[in-house]
Amino acid sequence: MLVVTPDDPELFALPADPKPPIVAGVWQQAVQPLSVGVVAATALAAGVAALVARRNHLAEVRQLEAAATEETSYEGP
Amino acid sequence: MKAHEHEILRYRRNQRFVHALLASSFLLLLLTGLVLLWGPLSFLAAGGNSRWLHRVGAVAFMAVPIAYVVADRRGAKELLFDSFKYDNDDWEWIKHVFRYTMGHAKEMPPQGRLNAGQKLHHAAVILVSAAIVLTGLAMWFLKPTIGAEGTAWAAVIHDLAMLTLTLLLVGHLYFTFVYKALSGMTSGYIPEEEARLEHAKWVEELEEDGALTEERSAAPS
Numbered sequence: 001m002l003v004v005t006p007d008d009p010e011l012f013a014l015p016a017d018p019k020p021p022i023v024a025g026v027w028q029q030a031v032q033p034l035s036v037g038v039v040a041a042t043a044l045a046a047g048v049a050a051l052v053a054r055r056n057h058l059a060e061v062r063q064l065e066a067a068a069t070e071e072t073s074y075e076g077p
Numbered sequence: 078m079k080a081h082e083h084e085i086l087r088y089r090r091n092q093r094f095v096h097a098l099l100a101s102s103f104l105l106l107l108l109t110g111l112v113l114l115w116g117p118l119s120f121l122a123a124g125g126n127s128r129w130l131h132r133v134g135a136v137a138f139m140a141v142p143i144a145y146v147v148a149d150r151r152g153a154k155e156l157l158f159d160s161f162k163y164d165n166d167d168w169e170w171i172k173h174v175f176r177y178t179m180g181h182a183k184e185m186p187p188q189g190r191l192n193a194g195q196k197l198h199h200a201a202v203i204l205v206s207a208a209i210v211l212t213g214l215a216m217w218f219l220k221p222t223i224g225a226e227g228t229a230w231a232a233v234i235h236d237l238a239m240l241t242l243t244l245l246l247v248g249h250l251y252f253t254f255v256y257k258a259l260s261g262m263t264s265g266y267i268p269e270e271e272a273r274l275e276h277a278k279w280v281e282e283l284e285e286d287g288a289l290t291e292e293r294s295a296a297p298s
Contacts, residue, residue, distance in 0.1 A: 024229040031233055032114060035240040042244055046251045049179070053255040056180030064183070064270060 083269035085280070085289065087190075087261040091148035096262055099141045103242065105134035110239060135213055138206070159191050160199035166278070167193035180255050187277035194252070201245055208238040 005012050088096070109131035112121045121127055145153040169186040170177070170193040177185050177194065185192075191199070212235035220228050253259055256275065261267045273280050283289040 021226040021229045023233055027229060027233045031236055035236060039243050042247050046247050050251050050254050053180035057255055060181060060183050
């Protein structure tokens with residue numbers, strides 16, 4: 001926020017030498033860039049792992065389907 | 078006989094509506110929030126559209142629990158209680174979570190309607206969403222009361238909470254893709270074979286209640 005005063009700020013109940021809170025600097029300099037980096041890295045790692053995991057799961061489902069088919073087509077001795 | 082011949086109703090229509098409301102409001106908040114905060118996208122904030130869109134998203138996001146209670150009281154109650162209730166099978170499941178993460182569901186401990194990972198996900202979404210709403214409301218209405226320092230803290234917590242929800246979203250999409258779970262939120266039905274594999278205790282409960290036969294007959298062909 002920008003405040004333009006025609007006289008000294010103290011006359012308008014404003015601080016003479018305003019400084020942004022330290023936490024605002026931490027937020028802009030660290031939290032925001034770190035957040036973007038963490039999300040990007042997680043999405044990338046998840047994307048790669050998902051390809052492997054999906055292949056594993058599909059193989060597992062195929063195995064179950066084969067077993068189910070075998071079970072239903074078995075007519076006994 | 079094909080193994081996927083049968084399907085089970087996993088999410089009722091109203092539950093799917095609430096999920097869609099949550100997803101769309103969250104994405105609107107995420108995108109407009111990024112425009113407000115992230116330098117490379119700040120040119121989109123010109124004119125103030127992103128600001129009021131963010132507030133529209135916020136109102137929709139806050140409406141989600143109310144909409145859930147109105148649309149499906151039983152579903153909302155089950156979700157709330159199930160998300161914070163863990164039995165021994167759940168703890169065993171959590172111990173072997175890496176195995177499940179890599180696509181192996183076969184030898185995991187039997188799970189109810191929600192597996193332990195889904196319970197943890199939902200619990201985290203509920204708690205983190207509460208933090209987002211409280212800090213968001215503070216920044217929206219209480220700026221003069223909490224001052225610059227308080228507003229800066231609220232912004233930090235708001236951003237970290239949103240980061241957590243975004244990471245949870247990545248995980249949510251990951252498991253949806255790996256376990257082909259999208260049909261549960263589009264048609265509401267999932268293959269019975271998959272349900273037996275991942276939610277054995279739930280399918281057993283349905284069988285005991287006789288609900289499985291009803292749902293099979295109601296499933297779209």
